[in-house]
Amino acid sequence: MTESYPRRVGWFARAGSWLVRALGMTWRIRVTNDEQLRAARAAGQPVIFSLWHGQMLPLLYHHRNEGVAVLISEHGDGEIIARVATRLGYRTVRGSTSRGAARELVGLSKVLEDGHDLAITPDGPRGPAKSYAPGPLIVAQRSGAPILPVGVTASSGWYLKSWDRFLIPKPFSRVCIAYGDFVHVDAETARDAAAGASRIGDLMLAAEAKARG
Numbered sequence: 001m002t003e004s005y006p007r008r009v010g011w012f013a014r015a016g017s018w019l020v021r022a023l024g025m026t027w028r029i030r031v032t033n034d035e036q037l038r039a040a041r042a043a044g045q046p047v048i049f050s051l052w053h054g055q056m057l058p059l060l061y062h063h064r065n066e067g068v069a070v071l072i073s074e075h076g077d078g079e080i081i082a083r084v085a086t087r088l089g090y091r092t093v094r095g096s097t098s099r100g101a102a103r104e105l106v107g108l109s110k111v112l113e114d115g116h117d118l119a120i121t122p123d124g125p126r127g128p129a130k131s132y133a134p135g136p137l138i139v140a141q142r143s144g145a146p147i148l149p150v151g152v153t154a155s156s157g158w159y160l161k162s163w164d165r166f167l168i169p170k171p172f173s174r175v176c177i178a179y180g181d182f183v184h185v186d187a188e189t190a191r192d193a194a195a196g197a198s199r200i201g202d203l204m205l206a207a208e209a210k211a212r213g
Contacts, residue, residue, distance in 0.1 A: 013083030065089030073125030132201030134194030151208030
């Protein structure tokens with residue numbers, strides 16, 4: 001790693017956070033079914049946001065400065081994304097639940113126990129896109145926090161040629177964010193919790209369909 005690498009990362013992070021704010025200010029955001037989220041926050045109940053990796057950007061803008069902890073991969077461009085998220089008012093946790101790594105899962109449970117909401121992309125960091133890895137279910141089983149499926153659509157956007165078809169809504173487009181109903185994971189073991197992955201994936205696709213209207 002060259003000495004200029006941290007400098008480049010810092011520059012990209014500053015520029016990225018500025019661009020997200022500037023672009024987000026132009027979006028017309030419509031939110032559907034957020035009553036449970038607002039009630040949970042009023043009661044001091046932390047939740048686990050479950051979102052697809054490719055739909056991360058609009059949600060980073062919408063939930064900025066709320067102190068949400070977001071799980072970000074240590075692979076690839078994770079450092080830049082982590083710094084952008086920090087500048088947008090997020091806490092960051094580095095790692096991955098794709099393999100159910102015990103250290104990461106314990107750390108994520110601690111975030112929830114400390115009273116912070118947590119955001120996880122169950123198909124990240126490498127995909128396949130919209131394939132639900134069981135990490136969020138195991139964290140929910142250990143912590144008792146409910147999972148909140150989230151789906152996002154945009155009336156007009158750019159889609160990167162990446163594995164997740166990363167969405168960047170165009171200026172002044174209509175961005176629709178739909179939340180599903182809370183999912184409480186009542187399972188005796190992590191293995192039992194993980195068995196519900198396909199069901200939660202379906203609920204996320206249903207939330208996305210609801211956002212599409």
